[in-house]
Amino acid sequence: MDLNSxxxxxxxxxxKEEEAAQFYRDxxxxxxxxHVGEVFESFAREEMGHKAKLIAVKRGDMTxxxxxxxxxxxxxxxxxEIVLSPDxxxxxxxxxxxxxxxxxxxxxxxxxxxxxxxxxxxxxxxLAKEEAxxxxxxxxEYEENFLREN
Amino acid sequence: MFRxxxxxxxxxxxxxxxxxxxxxxxxxxxxxxxxxxxxxEGERVPLSLSxxxxxxxxxxxxxxxxxxxxGRLALLAPGASIPTVVGPLGNATEIENYGTVVCxxxxxxxxxxxxxxxxxxxxxxxxxxxxxxxxxxxxxWEERLEAVSDKIIHITRDGTKGHRGHxxxxxxxxxxxxxxxxxxxxxxxxxxxxxxxxxxxxxGIKTMVSLNPIMIDGTGMCGVCRVTVGSVTRFACVHGPDxxxxxxxxxxxxxxxxxxxxxxxxxLRTSRCEERHLRSQEGKS
Amino acid sequence: MPKQPPEVRRYxxxxxxLGYSAESAVEEAKRCIQCKKPLCVPMCPVEINIPGFIxxxxxxxxxxxxxxxxxxxxxxxxxxxVCPQEEQCEKTCVFHKKGGQIAIGRLERFLADWExxxxxxxxxxxxxxxxxxxxxxxxxxxGLTVAGDLIKLGHKVTVFEAxxxxxxxxxxxxPEFRLPKVIVTREVEYLRTLGVELVxxxxxxxxxxxxxxxxEFDAVFVGSGAGLPWFMEIPGENLNGVYSANEYLTRxxxxxxxxxxxxxxxxxSHRRVAVVGGGNVxxxxxxxxxxxxxxxxxxxxxxxxxxxARLEEVENAEEExxxxxxxxxxxxxxxxxxxxxxxxxxxxxxxGEPDASGRRKPIxxxxxxxxxxxxxxxxxxxxxxxxxxxxTTPGLKIGKKGNIEADEKTGATSREKIWAGGDVVTGAATVxxxxxxxxxAARSIHEYLCSL
Numbered sequence: 001m002d003l004n005s006x007x008x009x010x011x012x013x014x015x016k017e018e019e020a021a022q023f024y025r026d027x028x029x030x031x032x033x034x035h036v037g038e039v040f041e042s043f044a045r046e047e048m049g050h051k052a053k054l055i056a057v058k059r060g061d062m063t064x065x066x067x068x069x070x071x072x073x074x075x076x077x078x079x080x081e082i083v084l085s086p087d088x089x090x091x092x093x094x095x096x097x098x099x100x101x102x103x104x105x106x107x108x109x110x111x112x113x114x115x116x117x118x119x120x121x122x123x124x125x126x127l128a129k130e131e132a133x134x135x136x137x138x139x140x141e142y143e144e145n146f147l148r149e150n
Numbered sequence: 151m152f153r154x155x156x157x158x159x160x161x162x163x164x165x166x167x168x169x170x171x172x173x174x175x176x177x178x179x180x181x182x183x184x185x186x187x188x189x190x191e192g193e194r195v196p197l198s199l200s201x202x203x204x205x206x207x208x209x210x211x212x213x214x215x216x217x218x219x220x221g222r223l224a225l226l227a228p229g230a231s232i233p234t235v236v237g238p239l240g241n242a243t244e245i246e247n248y249g250t251v252v253c254x255x256x257x258x259x260x261x262x263x264x265x266x267x268x269x270x271x272x273x274x275x276x277x278x279x280x281x282x283x284x285x286x287x288x289x290x291w292e293e294r295l296e297a298v299s300d301k302i303i304h305i306t307r308d309g310t311k312g313h314r315g316h317x318x319x320x321x322x323x324x325x326x327x328x329x330x331x332x333x334x335x336x337x338x339x340x341x342x343x344x345x346x347x348x349x350x351x352x353x354g355i356k357t358m359v360s361l362n363p364i365m366i367d368g369t370g371m372c373g374v375c376r377v378t379v380g381s382v383t384r385f386a387c388v389h390g391p392d393x394x395x396x397x398x399x400x401x402x403x404x405x406x407x408x409x410x411x412x413x414x415x416x417x418l419r420t421s422r423c424e425e426r427h428l429r430s431q432e433g434k435s
Numbered sequence: 436m437p438k439q440p441p442e443v444r445r446y447x448x449x450x451x452x453l454g455y456s457a458e459s460a461v462e463e464a465k466r467c468i469q470c471k472k473p474l475c476v477p478m479c480p481v482e483i484n485i486p487g488f489i490x491x492x493x494x495x496x497x498x499x500x501x502x503x504x505x506x507x508x509x510x511x512x513x514x515x516x517v518c519p520q521e522e523q524c525e526k527t528c529v530f531h532k533k534g535g536q537i538a539i540g541r542l543e544r545f546l547a548d549w550e551x552x553x554x555x556x557x558x559x560x561x562x563x564x565x566x567x568x569x570x571x572x573x574x575x576x577x578g579l580t581v582a583g584d585l586i587k588l589g590h591k592v593t594v595f596e597a598x599x600x601x602x603x604x605x606x607x608x609x610p611e612f613r614l615p616k617v618i619v620t621r622e623v624e625y626l627r628t629l630g631v632e633l634v635x636x637x638x639x640x641x642x643x644x645x646x647x648x649x650x651e652f653d654a655v656f657v658g659s660g661a662g663l664p665w666f667m668e669i670p671g672e673n674l675n676g677v678y679s680a681n682e683y684l685t686r687x688x689x690x691x692x693x694x695x696x697x698x699x700x701x702x703x704s705h706r707r708v709a710v711v712g713g714g715n716v717x718x719x720x721x722x723x724x725x726x727x728x729x730x731x732x733x734x735x736x737x738x739x740x741x742x743x744a745r746l747e748e749v750e751n752a753e754e755e756x757x758x759x760x761x762x763x764x765x766x767x768x769x770x771x772x773x774x775x776x777x778x779x780x781x782x783x784x785x786x787g788e789p790d791a792s793g794r795r796k797p798i799x800x801x802x803x804x805x806x807x808x809x810x811x812x813x814x815x816x817x818x819x820x821x822x823x824x825x826x827t828t829p830g831l832k833i834g835k836k837g838n839i840e841a842d843e844k845t846g847a848t849s850r851e852k853i854w855a856g857g858d859v860v861t862g863a864a865t866v867x868x869x870x871x872x873x874x875x876a877a878r879s880i881h882e883y884l885c886s887l
Contacts, residue, residue: 237638
């Protein structure tokens with residue numbers, strides 16, 4: 001894995017988004033409950049959206065905005081790892097997604113600390129923040145739907 | 151109210167109850183169960199269906215008289231009624247033409263495996279039934295099982311019939327068949343099923359069991375029947391009761407089944423006479 | 436409203452609120468100024484003519500009041516007790532600003548209880564038989580409301596209930612001390628006298644599918660509720676002593692386990708119980724545990740202000756001695772060598788920066804882990820609809836949360852002849868909202884049946 005230039009890093013990230021989309025698509029196909037399958041399909045589409053954004057960044061049509069700190073709600077952290085099975089429900093689907101995004105975040109963070117090149121570090125940290133934002137989006141949805149005690 | 155059509159003890163401590171429950175009889179399939187209450191104050195208990203007749207609208211359950219509710223069910227006479235019979239619950243046992251299927255059963259499992267063996271035979275399988283008990287006088291429904299099995303093998307603790315021993319003899323018995331076995335189904339108490347699972351895991355033969363955790367509603371509402379199968383929590387009443395034996399967390403199931411042992415002994419220790427006496431005292435005060 | 440004093444009621448399962456006397460009721464009713472454009476009526480999900488029945492009470496015409504009330508509400512004794520009037524009709528009362536809103540809920544309850552004490556119940560007008568048959572799946576508030584409305588319109592109605600008693604959450608979820616079961620039985624019997632056929636021990640989807648039922652009935656209403664319990668998905672959840680709120684409450688309420696061993700369903704005597712959650716269900720569990728003799732605590736992720744439970748029930752719980760641990764999040768259950776839960780490890784939370792909606796979200800505080808020793812935990816964090824109906828009814832569109840998709844105004848689903856309403860559509864909500872949904876669906880079903 002050669003990550004010596006911004007271009008190579010973006011290629012890597014684009015590849016990762018495609019992998020994530022495929023991961024969700026594979027899960028969607030296996031779900032025994034159709035509505036949960038649809039949830040994973042929607043996650044797959046979101047990843048494709050991220051991929052498209054990174055392609056645009058690589059082309060120079062967009063820049064990755066490095067905004068302020070992304071909140072970490074830490075919702076998924078203490079939850080037990082969800083064993084992937086066809087009988088997942090919506091709640092578990094969100095946990096799977098949260099943990100996957102966290103793993104991606106940690107990947108970029110790790111890569112960022114492994115390099116001394118300020119430019120590369122910068123883009124890697126920005127990509128990490130993007131993943132943190134994705135994780136937050138799932139955490140918010142989980143909170144809205146499952147931490148509201150009805 | 152559901153009327154008792156037949157009630158008898160078939161072998162010591164093993165009871166058969168036939169009840170009028172037309173809606174259940176119409177839909178019943180092998181491997182499913184019903185939830186019963188013996189009386190208004192009674193608990194809800196799950197019992198596997200051992201037979202049914204859609205035409206006459208009756209179902210038959212076979213159970214061991216082992217606790218307060220099964221004790222009361224055992225005492226019912228034909229003509230009596232019980233307040234609750236709901237079902238058929240749970241998923242039916244998967245019945246396909248697998249080839250050769252070995253049905254391992256013991257105590258109440260002998261009753262519940264009968265409709266499964268029957269369906270397997272009808273589907274074209276070669277059915278070998280292995281019945282296990284402490285002693286030969288505890289076997290029942292042998293004619294029924296002979297009618298739906300290509301071979302019957304017995305195992306008894308005291309050696310009074312068939313092989314001497316228990317489920318630990320399975321690998322040797324299976325080898326002795328000198329034919330490939332495509333699937334194993336085990337019904338009976340937790341220990342029989344667990345032991346069967348332990349013995350068949352190294353043989354790599356798919357083994358299905360009918361789990362028996364504590365239940366209340368039987369429709370997925372309370373979660374007390376949760377079992378861990380392949381590291382995933384499952385509700386035995388809606389995802390089961392059949393599961394892949396080799397994936398079941400047996401220790402957890404055994405531990406969870408003990409939850410009410412202290413409370414369940416109390417009703418057993420209070421005799422009917424004492425109950426009546428206490429009730430008459432309540433009426434006076 | 437007179438209540439049992441907390442130090443007495445924490446030891447019994449009798450009803451907490453003691454109800455108005457006739458004098459108090461009349462006095463309260465006279466305070467209503469009979470607004471020309473009443474602000475209370477639009478807030479009632481079942482459109483009760485509130486000023487109408489209050490006026491009758493003020494004039495001591497209780498029979499007239501009951502007639503008006505029962506015209507729109509077939510479960511008034513239930514609603515008078517569990518409806519969150521403080522969020523609905525009482526909130527918009529013109530007197531609300533000064534804290535002196537008319538006690539609409541208590542008056543409703545008074546009327547229903549008064550009527551129950553009368554020997555003769557007045558029968559409403561029932562239209563001649565239409566020759567049409569409606570099946571209702573679920574004997575909870577939504578289903579019972581549809582039953583009550585449609586039977587009066589002359590249709591033949593059969594309610595299929597999975598459990599052995601009618602009532603749904605009214606019978607298994609809400610405890611005796613908030614809603615005595617004898618009241619639920621009475622309201623259900625009233626429906627039977629109107630001609631509704633009540634079938635218990637019948638699991639639609641297992642005993643018969645909806646499609647099989649449609650071969651015999653002209654329409655089906657699904658009111659199967661939200662009975663699938665949520666667990667926290669944290670390590671240790673299958674230890675002995677960890678209950679879902681449904682299990683805990685069903686043992687106590689439906690199976691009357693608090694009278695064990697007279698009633699045979701066992702209920703354990705715990706010494707220390709923790710209930711995770713902050714809604715009415717959590718309050719019910721905590722207050723029940725207290726009554727069974729345990730030290731009872733609520734563990735809630737957020738602060739007191741954000742508790743979704745009715746304020747009245749929170750205050751009752753506090754008075755009775757339930758301990759509240761706010762801004763606390765369970766991380767894992769800790770078990771002993773026999774597989775019993777012996778403690779729960781939690782983390783303390785703080786409210787973080789406001790998000791886009793302006794609400795502050797709880798964030799865990801690093802290193803703030805705390806361990807509570809206990810012998811039982813009740814998970815009361817919510818429920819979703821049971822997937823059985825969706826799985827056994829082809830073509831019925833199910834939403835991502837497992838709920839049946841239904842039109843907000845009519846309850847119509849993606850399948851012709853099938854309507855749905857209540858928790859199975861919205862996710863767990865209140866009794867009165869379920870009844871409101873039932874009301875709308877009944878109207879739509881009636882229109883459909885008349886068009887046949």
